[in-house]
Amino acid sequence: MSEPSTSASPAASSSSSAPQRGNDAQRAHNARAQHGNFHAYYHIRAAPAVPDAAVAAASAAAGDPRVPLILEELQRQRGERQWPLRLLDVGCNAGKMTFALATALPQAEHVLGVDIDAALITLAQAQVRRLQRGSAARPPQEPPEAKRAKHETTPTLQFEPCDWPRARLDLADAERHVQLLSKPPDGVEEDAARRARETQVRGKAREVKTLQRVLQQDESGWDCLLALSLTKWVHLQHHDIGLLHFLARLASSLRPLGVLVLEAQPWASYEQARRVIGAEGRRRHASLRLRPDDFEWWLAALGLEGPQRLGSTAGYGESTFSA
Numbered sequence: 001m002s003e004p005s006t007s008a009s010p011a012a013s014s015s016s017s018a019p020q021r022g023n024d025a026q027r028a029h030n031a032r033a034q035h036g037n038f039h040a041y042y043h044i045r046a047a048p049a050v051p052d053a054a055v056a057a058a059s060a061a062a063g064d065p066r067v068p069l070i071l072e073e074l075q076r077q078r079g080e081r082q083w084p085l086r087l088l089d090v091g092c093n094a095g096k097m098t099f100a101l102a103t104a105l106p107q108a109e110h111v112l113g114v115d116i117d118a119a120l121i122t123l124a125q126a127q128v129r130r131l132q133r134g135s136a137a138r139p140p141q142e143p144p145e146a147k148r149a150k151h152e153t154t155p156t157l158q159f160e161p162c163d164w165p166r167a168r169l170d171l172a173d174a175e176r177h178v179q180l181l182s183k184p185p186d187g188v189e190e191d192a193a194r195r196a197r198e199t200q201v202r203g204k205a206r207e208v209k210t211l212q213r214v215l216q217q218d219e220s221g222w223d224c225l226l227a228l229s230l231t232k233w234v235h236l237q238h239h240d241i242g243l244l245h246f247l248a249r250l251a252s253s254l255r256p257l258g259v260l261v262l263e264a265q266p267w268a269s270y271e272q273a274r275r276v277i278g279a280e281g282r283r284r285h286a287s288l289r290l291r292p293d294d295f296e297w298w299l300a301a302l303g304l305e306g307p308q309r310l311g312s313t314a315g316y317g318e319s320t321f322s323a
Contacts, residue, residue, distance in 0.1 A: 066228065067100045069310045070261055074105075074224060076308075077259045084109030085223045088253070090164050091115055091230040095124030101226075102157045110156045112217055118161035125159050160214050165234065165246045167218075171211040177204045221255035231295065232265040236277050240290045244298060251302035260304060264292045 074085070085108045089098040092113030102111040115121050163170060181201045184194075227250060235243040250260055274282055296307055 064097050064100055066263070066311075067097065067104065070101065070224075070226070071104055073261065073308065073310050074259060077257070078223075086220060086255070087111045087224040087226070088217075088222045089113040089226040089228075090250075091227065091233075092120075092124065092159065093117075094120045095127065095159055097226070097228065098124070098157070098159070099127065110158070110217065112214070113159045114162050114164045114214060115159075116161070116163045121159050121161040128157055128159065158213075158217075160210050162211055162214050164214070165238075165242075165249050167211050167214055171208065171215065174204050174207045174211065178208060218253060221258070222253055223255050223258045225250055225254060225258065225260045228261070228263040229265055231262070231292065232270055232273060235288065235290070236270065236273060236281050236285055239284050240288060243290060247295065247298050248302055251299060251304055254304075260299070261310070262295070262299075262307075264295050267291050267293075 078085070085105060087101060087105070087108055087110070089095075089101070089112070092098045092115050095113045098111060098113035102108065105111070113121075113124060115124075178201060181197055181204065184197075189197075227246075231243065231246070234246045238245070250262075254260060270285060270288075274285065277285065299307070
């Protein structure tokens with residue numbers, strides 16, 4: 001859901017036909033990434049120079065120059081307040097940023113990444129399973145008491161596919177579909193039609209459970225919300241009113257003293273998205289009245305304090321962090 005990141009080096013080239021087919025498919029997907037859900041997210045933008053030596057070292061260790069900026073702001077905002085912390089990464093793509101933050105925040109209670117692209121979430125979930133298998137395979141090298149203490153402060157890391165701003169609407173829609181599809185039609189139903197209907201029911205039932213899990217987590221609120229390189233895509237897909245709904249959803253989901261880290265793409269970068277948003281998206285673009293410079297006013301109107309400028313990253317125009 002986010003734009004390409006600024007972290008990884010370009011992928012190595014290959015002359016074999018199979019990787020080429022994969023690259024072609026990847027490029028074709030990126031050409032249709034109307035929500036900013038680019039695959040190979042971390043290979044598209046080159047990493048910017050980071051002048052501060054300490055931040056540069058942290059960036060290299062985390063794999064993303066935004067990670068140390070976010071960690072520094074969390075530490076500044078929370079001060080002596082007690083952990084655990086609950087963190088939500090909206091538009092997490094394949095979860096690289098989410099993994100980095102979960103690793104750097106072992107005291108966190110829960111870290112959740114959500115993205116509209118189920119294929120990207122599948123990649124992130126596979127990485128979680130690989131890490132879990134690796135942990136299970138390692139021989140114990142710590143006394144039981146230390147292992148228990150370490151386990152108690154390890155965050156629950158979870159990835160779910162959903163359009164987070166629309167989760168409640170999508171849940172109601174999915175529940176309605178399950179109810180309608182579960183009812184056999186009048187008259188004789190062919191076996192093939194029945195199997196197809198039952199497959200649809202199972203798919204929608206899985207969607208219902210996913211959305212219920214996400215909304216259940218939302219009920220507890222979040223201490224840190226990330227919306228990185230995301231506002232442009234929400235704005236282009238859902239117009240001014242959809243963008244305002246998204247900002248309101250973010251503001252209402254924060255716990256008291258929570259932190260919103262918003263990386264809003266500049267207006268100039270909207271033009272660069274025209275090639276992937278389609279004719280309807282281009283018409284919406286032409287009729288937009290809100291500008292990224294307006295977002296701070298709206299967030300203040302929604303009850304948030306700030307912003308605190310954290311820094312900027314190079315890419316599709318300069319992007320500013322606010323909290």
